[in-house]
Amino acid sequence: MFYKSLIVFDKKIDLKASLFSGQSFLWIIIDSDGQYYATVISDTVIIIRQLSDYEIEVMSSSHSINGYIISDFMYKYFSVDVDVKSILSDYFSYRYPELFCAIQGFLSIKVLRQDPYETLITFMCAQGIGMHLIRKQVSMITQAYGEKKSITLSGKEIILHTFPTPEKLSAVDPLLLSTCTNNNRIRATNIVLAAQAVADGKIDLKALANPAIPLADLRNTLCQNRGIGFKIADCIALFGLGRFDAFPIDTHVKQYLATWFNSTTALRPLTPARYLLLDAEARTFLNPELAGYAGHILFHCWRKEIKKLQSF
């Protein structure tokens, strides 16, 4: 039933941290040891396990995804092509030696190249609430409106759900959907509108994936939609459109910019104007081409080492 393959990377990856750090809520832990993770990508069920720092084992219900063979897809999905060493320049290690030391343990986290549409919807669920509730919302949306997939591993049956298509979500009554969005009707309405826009082609994610589009233009285009501000737009760009230059600024990033980089701007309330100011500030000490990738590393170092948060 499953196609099994061993995938060897030339760059170290931390599977669990990567899968659960990049807003990739559709990955779930399916065994008590926390070794196997499962999801559905484009109708293909994926089960994955880390064998070593450089190897993963993949079991999939199809030998390919979107025309790519599994190993090629995974290589791209985990952005193994990105050289993490180039993310933080020599200047950075010289300027912030203690911080550079602290983030060493987080360099094996990968920013995934996830599906743009799924990223768009899931990040619309992430507004001013905890990670636990965000995951819950996405999980409920897939269970209520996604396609059911059943798999068997070691004799145990596991139920997974695909992410509902734009067409499916756009036809849902917002009041009904709000039971999946923390009872927030505004958010539910915005999600339905966004799904409609994707279905109609008003949001053309294929076109927006063009890397030649300036980041500011991309952000402004995404912000035309209700429920998407600068932060969510940057998240869609970073995690869904492979724009590693996009630097989302949330409450945690704001905190570490103030503490680690002495930004006085970050001490004040985050208005749109200050968002852009902080964005520009960050690019003075991070490689602008990979600012978002670096930000993701710093983000998780801040949460784990300073805030002592358990969940990814």
Add this chain to the structure above:
DNA sequence: CTCCAGGTGGCGA
């Protein structure tokens, strides 16, 4: 009980 969590949009000054 209060505060905060991967924010956004409406409002008045």
Add this chain to the structure above:
DNA sequence: TCGCCACATGGA
């Protein structure tokens, strides 16, 4: 433009 508030829930 800026500050304040509603939106909503749950964990610390």
